[in-house]
Amino acid sequence: MSQRRVVTGRSQEPRQRFAEELRTLRTGSGTSLRQLGERLGWDWSLFGKMEKGETLGSPEVVQALDTHYGTPGLLLALWELAAGDHTQFRERYRRYMALEAKAVSLWHFAVSVLPGLFQTPGYAREVLAAGGLKEKELEQQVKARMGRRELLEGKDAPPFRTILSEAVLRTPLRDVGEWRGQLEYLVGVAERPNVTVQVVLQSAGLHGLLGVDVWYLLLPEGRTVAYTENGYWGQLIEDAGPVVRLQKTYDAVRDLALTPVESRKFILRMLEEKACDPST
Known part of the structure; x- marks a missing residue:
């Protein structure tokens, strides 16, 4: 079983750190991307994109990798850090909005x-305020959300x-x-x-x-x-x-x-x- 490693200062760039750890664990185990895909039941190209930092994958995939590599919780913790990167979140959300x-x-x-x-202005305002938005940004977000209803x-x-x-x-x-x-x-x-x-x-x-x-x-x-x-x-x-x-x-x-x-x-x-x- 692989030893769980400490999350170091490299985690200051969460997405890059996560991708790096994935590559290190796979190459260290002598496993190809195709072999990894066959063993875990996912398309091998998904793991390639994760190692390049093009996608984070889902929690289900990351948990399967933690189990496979014998690193309980390490990859999931790194994934959570990467998913919490607000810059990346905004980029993914903007892409989602374009697709929507x-x-x-x-x-x-x-x-x-x-x-x-489906939200009314009153519902949107209370939900967004509960998330910590301040008044000026709150009103901007409520207006934007009401605009989405036109879809x-x-x-x-x-x-x-x-x-x-x-x-x-x-x-x-x-x-x-x-x-x-x-x-x-x-x-x-x-x-x-x-x-x-x-x-x-x-x-x-x-x-x-x-x-x-x-x-x-x-x-x-x-x-x-x-x-x-x-x-x-x-x-x-x-x-x-x-x-x-x-x-x-x-x-x-x-x-x-x-x-x-x-x-x-x-x-x-x-x-x-x-x-x-x-x-x-």
């Missing part, structure tokens, strides 16, 4: 927060499906009026012909998308890319193998969710409960 703008179809899973495409409007709007974890709808805004307005807006958006909203209840149990929001974009040339994010990092995934695996996981979660009709009724019940709540 030209997508011909979108799928989404929300683990804790409504997708930006789902008009006759040429792409099909969009979202699966909302029940937790998303059980986490209200502090302002009761704003929260009611958000739920009403959600019901209205769900009635658009190009939009499908489903809810997966907590009683459905554990599934493969717990802990992370995922976006899937079908692009004009026919390929699909995925973008995963939580409150601290985002990762654009363009390699076919990981995207296909994520899509299969998404399909399994969709099978657990309420139908669109049942989901709409669930949201309407929440609105009724809020209207009858004596505290409001």
Whole structure:
């Protein structure tokens, strides 16, 4: 078993340090990229791109590498440092936004927060403020987020499906009026012909998308890319193998969710409960 090495000052450039460690471990084990791909079940080209710093890969891939090399937690820690590099995050997010703008179809899973495409200004403001944005930047970000909603409007709007974890709808805004307005807006958006909203209840149990929001974009040339994010990092995934695996996981979660009709009724019940709540 390889000895776990200390993360040194080289980690001041997290992405480069991560790629360097991947190359060192593989070459030290005498394994080619093709052999690594065969042993771990991923396309070998993904590992080549990770070693060049072109992509970070997903946590699933990095955990598999940690196990393979006998370095429990080392690569995942370096990956987290690289994923937390805000410069790289902005670059990946900008690329994602460019791809989203030209997508011909979108799928989404929300683990804790409504997708930006569905947010009212009040919801967006409270969510962004909770993330630490100051007033000037906060208002700029709210305005930008409202601009994104235009993607789902008009006759040429792409099909969009979202699966909302029940937790998303059980986490209200502090302002009761704003929260009611958000739920009403959600019901209205769900009635658009190009939009499908489903809810997966907590009683459905554990599934493969717990802990992370995922976006899937079908692009004009026919390929699909995925973008995963939580409150601290985002990762654009363009390699076919990981995207296909994520899509299969998404399909399994969709099978657990309420139908669109049942989901709409669930949201309407929440609105009724809020209207009858004596505290409001």
